[in-house]
Amino acid sequence: MALVYRGxxxxxxxxxxxxxxLANPALSFDVHYVGPKEELKLTPATLSMAAIYAQPGGGELKRAYRRLRKQSPLIQEYVRSGGRYLGFCLGGYLAGATPGFKLLPGDADQHISSHASTVRTGRDTTVSVTWRGHPRTLYFQDGPYFILDENAQNADVLATYPNGTVAALVAPFGRGAVGVAGPHPEATAEWYQVEGLTNPDGIRADLGVDLVHTLMRCAG
Structure with a gap:
């Protein structure tokens, strides 16, 4: 089972x-939403049934963390005990520490404010990344980059932005693992259409699938 936060x-x-x-045939999870207005609530019993908990994109970090702060110890314990946390954009920020769930071997910060970033707008756009050595274009909306501690030797960096900062990674946390992406490899064709954007590489799920597969293989 995979749980996706919706709230x-x-x-x-x-x-x-x-x-x-997560429901893609290459992954085939049994996907359920979890949240305050969903049938499933974010509780220890609910998380105990899940192989993966996903935190999607959303709005502003501090506001989101205020809404989830009480669940922070619960999410930490779920991952520490062997669960998997998957975060995209805001979900990547929330995996960090300032503020966040403190799941990363480091922290997350705003990519558009990083040195020599090729994207300087908070509006929806696209960003170039190097994913496992290959150039790709991804949907992007003010997502994070990830700062690794010096002793983060077990972190698997999947992608970097053009300025060399980390765009996607997987790392162990306790007996579980955390996988995060600053851009949106999960973005659908509708997202691009609504914003009038195009992707020269095509709109494919392969990078999101790679992130999830790597997360599930990561041993804490």
Missing amino acids: PASLPGCPEAVAAL
């Missing part, structure tokens, strides 16, 4: 895109 710390369309990725 006030997300925006319409973001949980649904993550759910569609």
Whole structure:
């Protein structure tokens, strides 16, 4: 089972895109939404049934964390005990520490404010990344980059932005693992159409699938 958060710390369309990725035939998770207005609530019993918990994109970090702060110890314990946390954009920020769930071997920060970033707008756009040595274009909306501690030797960096900062990674946390992406490899064709954007590489799920496969293989 995969749980996808859907509630006030997300925006319409973001949980649904993550759910569609996890239900992709290459992954084939049994996907359920979890949240304050969903049938399943974010509780220890609910998380105990899940192989993966996904935190989708959404709005502003501090506001989202205020809504999820009480669940932070619960999410930490779930991952520490062997669960898998998957975060996209806001979900990547929330995996960090300032503020966040403190799951990363380091922290997350705003990519558009990083040195020599090729994207300087907070509007929806695309970003170039190097994913496992290959150039790709991904949907992007003010996502994070990830700062690794010096002793983060077990972190698997999957992708970097053009300025060399980390765009996607997987790392162990306790007996579980965390996988995060600053851009949106889960973005659907509808996202691009609504914003009038194009992707020269095509709109494919392969990078999102790679992130999830790597996360599930990571041993804490």
